[in-house]
Amino acid sequence: MYNAPITRLHPTAFVVLIDRSCSMRERIAWGGAEMTKARAVTLVANTFIDELVFRARREGGTLDYYDIAMLGYSGDGINYLVSPYGEFTTPSRLVASGVRREKIARERVLPSGRSVVAVTEQNMWIREKAAGVTPMCAALREGASLVEWWCRRRKNANSYPPTVINITDGEASDGSDDEIRAIAERIRRAGTKNGAALLINIHLARGGDGTPVIFPSRLDELPDHRYSRLLWDMSSEMPESYHDAILSARPGAAAPFRAMAWGSHIGQLAAMMNIGSVNSIML
Amino acid sequence: MTLTISQYIEAFGSDDGRFRTFERLRAVPDETGMPVFTMPGHGLVDFQVTADNVRHTLRCPLHRDEEALLRLWTIGDRDRGLGSRFFTEWRLLRGEVVLFDEAGEAFEMDVLARATPVGVPLAEFLEKAAARRDGEALAAALRSFEDLTEWAREAGRGGVTVGRLLVSPGGEMSLTGFSASDQTDRVFRMLHDAAEKAGEKAGYDFGGDKVRLVRDGGGWMYVDGRGQAVIDAVYRAASPFRGERAEVETRLGKGLIDPSGRTVLEPVYEELVWDDYWGVAAAMREGMWFLHDRGGVRLTEEGYDWLGECSEGMLLAERGGRCGFVDVTGRLAIPCAYDEASSFAEGLALVSVGGESFFIDARGSRI
Numbered sequence: 001m002y003n004a005p006i007t008r009l010h011p012t013a014f015v016v017l018i019d020r021s022c023s024m025r026e027r028i029a030w031g032g033a034e035m036t037k038a039r040a041v042t043l044v045a046n047t048f049i050d051e052l053v054f055r056a057r058r059e060g061g062t063l064d065y066y067d068i069a070m071l072g073y074s075g076d077g078i079n080y081l082v083s084p085y086g087e088f089t090t091p092s093r094l095v096a097s098g099v100r101r102e103k104i105a106r107e108r109v110l111p112s113g114r115s116v117v118a119v120t121e122q123n124m125w126i127r128e129k130a131a132g133v134t135p136m137c138a139a140l141r142e143g144a145s146l147v148e149w150w151c152r153r154r155k156n157a158n159s160y161p162p163t164v165i166n167i168t169d170g171e172a173s174d175g176s177d178d179e180i181r182a183i184a185e186r187i188r189r190a191g192t193k194n195g196a197a198l199l200i201n202i203h204l205a206r207g208g209d210g211t212p213v214i215f216p217s218r219l220d221e222l223p224d225h226r227y228s229r230l231l232w233d234m235s236s237e238m239p240e241s242y243h244d245a246i247l248s249a250r251p252g253a254a255a256p257f258r259a260m261a262w263g264s265h266i267g268q269l270a271a272m273m274n275i276g277s278v279n280s281i282m283l
Numbered sequence: 284m285t286l287t288i289s290q291y292i293e294a295f296g297s298d299d300g301r302f303r304t305f306e307r308l309r310a311v312p313d314e315t316g317m318p319v320f321t322m323p324g325h326g327l328v329d330f331q332v333t334a335d336n337v338r339h340t341l342r343c344p345l346h347r348d349e350e351a352l353l354r355l356w357t358i359g360d361r362d363r364g365l366g367s368r369f370f371t372e373w374r375l376l377r378g379e380v381v382l383f384d385e386a387g388e389a390f391e392m393d394v395l396a397r398a399t400p401v402g403v404p405l406a407e408f409l410e411k412a413a414a415r416r417d418g419e420a421l422a423a424a425l426r427s428f429e430d431l432t433e434w435a436r437e438a439g440r441g442g443v444t445v446g447r448l449l450v451s452p453g454g455e456m457s458l459t460g461f462s463a464s465d466q467t468d469r470v471f472r473m474l475h476d477a478a479e480k481a482g483e484k485a486g487y488d489f490g491g492d493k494v495r496l497v498r499d500g501g502g503w504m505y506v507d508g509r510g511q512a513v514i515d516a517v518y519r520a521a522s523p524f525r526g527e528r529a530e531v532e533t534r535l536g537k538g539l540i541d542p543s544g545r546t547v548l549e550p551v552y553e554e555l556v557w558d559d560y561w562g563v564a565a566a567m568r569e570g571m572w573f574l575h576d577r578g579g580v581r582l583t584e585e586g587y588d589w590l591g592e593c594s595e596g597m598l599l600a601e602r603g604g605r606c607g608f609v610d611v612t613g614r615l616a617i618p619c620a621y622d623e624a625s626s627f628a629e630g631l632a633l634v635s636v637g638g639e640s641f642f643i644d645a646r647g648s649r650i
Binding site: 003005007008009031032047050051054055056057058059101106107108109110111112114116118119120121154155158244245248249267268270271274275277 | 289317322345599623
């Protein structure tokens with residue numbers, strides 16, 4: 001299980017759900033610069049799409065090894081961020097659609113101790129936004145429908161199963177805990193012959209969240225908090241094929257690992273998204 | 284740790300201090316300003332860079348673990364001392380590049396580097412030389428290839444394939460890598476054919492493929508330069524002709540046709556992949572995969588649960604949850620005895636059995 005090679009015939013799918021509610025306006029420091037949490041998450045999400053597109057590049061052009069959907073949820077409802085007409089897009093369609101680029105400066109300290117500013121051109125596939133409430137229930141429901149539809153397609157029956165990554169810094173404003181649990185279970189129940197869909201929930205730090213916990217092995221590693229328990233219940237157990245990657249982020253930890261983070265900072269978000277797409281190396 | 288291509292791109296775009304041995308290293312940009320890179324597979328990325336004023340290829344791992352480093356070291360070890368006018372070897376550069384992880388912590392990575400071989404792919408050279416009736420360049424290429432094959436035999440590193448040959452405008456040949464299979468005879472045939480045709484006409488027809496695919500209502504059809512239909516059929520989906528074959532889909536399934544519209548493989552398959560380079564098609568029906576030649580003849584006696592894409596003349600095959608390799612003649616070249624396997628690259632395939640991972644060569648021998 002979780003070992004199907006990813007090919008054009010048997011692509012995999014990534015669904016990313018991003019909280020873009022007003023709480024994401026909180027200012028944080030990242031990469032030597034101060035910015036809103038929404039801006040930092042947007043940069044990480046853009047790098048994530050870049051990586052999927054980059055890895056699909058071959059001599060003959062960009063090939064469609066993945067179906068990609070990225071949804072934002074905010075006071076404006078649910079918005080498809082990279083496929084304006086809904087559903088999935090693919091690396092070749094993204095490349096064909098063109099993208100705006102922005103220069104991003106990051107402060108780096110070299111092993112010699114010298115501090116330098118690295119400037120890179122970042123593809124901005126999505127733009128930042130932070131407004132209104134947090135309709136996470138609706139976003140998860142949309143994600144569940146996408147994943148179920150994708151898994152039902154005969155073409156994908158033997159594919160590497162979809163990965164759903166939900167990034168939030170708050171609680172749902174449109175549903176009860178039980179509703180959320182039920183939708184999360186819908187996502188985790190979908191799957192292919194190669195395994196069940198993976199649901200990774202990444203909770204970003206807000207003031208007073210305490211020590212971050214990523215990929216916990218036990219419930220008692222999390223703070224005794226109703227919401228942290230809810231995220232634990234929602235999240236998949238990470239398959240063994242991810243353990244090495246997780247252990248590089250959590251040296252010495254013991255498997256199994258729950259696909260979640262509590263109170264993580266932006267660097268950990270980026271690390272978790274890399275780990276969540278680790279199977280994209282199986283091309 | 285999983286590495287990203289973006290981490291390397293940042294290093295190539297930064298000022299001094301990111302590289303141990305190279306000074307003034309810069310990525311070669313494409314027309315949009317993005318660094319030029321390709322993905323050779325197996326968790327590696329090849330960047331085109333200018334380092335110390337010489338064009339280089341940097342082969343960088345996308346994992347920072349023992350397996351990825353082992354792959355680099357194996358290639359570096361195997362290439363050591365093999366440099367010649369026919370082959371530019373990979374050099375292992377330990378701790379060459381400084382990257383930064385997501386938390387902003389610096390670490391060093393090993394990479395492979397080699398001066399980028401100069402020349403154009405063989406097919407392009409033949410087309411151009413034949414078009415300008417350059418019998419001299421074709422004769423030089425033939426002589427150079429004779430010398431190259433002799434050298435390759437002595438080196439004993441693997442086969443010579445069309446896709447790994449580069450030719451200079453004067454006909455000097457070089458090899459970008461060795462392969463699990465060998466196409467020496469095919470190259471000789473191509474050279475002789477091109478030399479013959481260069482004397483007959485200006486312009487060598489490598490299969491034409493001048494036919495365009497256009498949308499017609501709800502389907503696709505093939506038309507010539509004037510927009511006239513060249514095949515009297517409209518398909519639900521269709522691909523451009525490559526190597527005088529095209530994948531098409533009707534309401535019954537997927538099939539393969541030739542430029543006259545003749546059916547080579549009946550459109551009854553759920554999945555079908557045509558590989559014009561190796562001249563084979565892998566097709567699946569009712570869950571079983573078979574390999575076919577360009578004439579539609581089935582090459583594999585028994586079906587497989589899965590067949591991968593062709594790499595170096597070998598297709599990764601799965602049967603009963605175990606992996607092996609089928610060659611382009613349909614022979615099960617390496618039995619399905621492995622728990623996991625990756626496709627061949629540079630004559631090697633990474634396999635694992637019983638939790639142990641190691642490389643095998645095209646004969647299935649452990650390296």
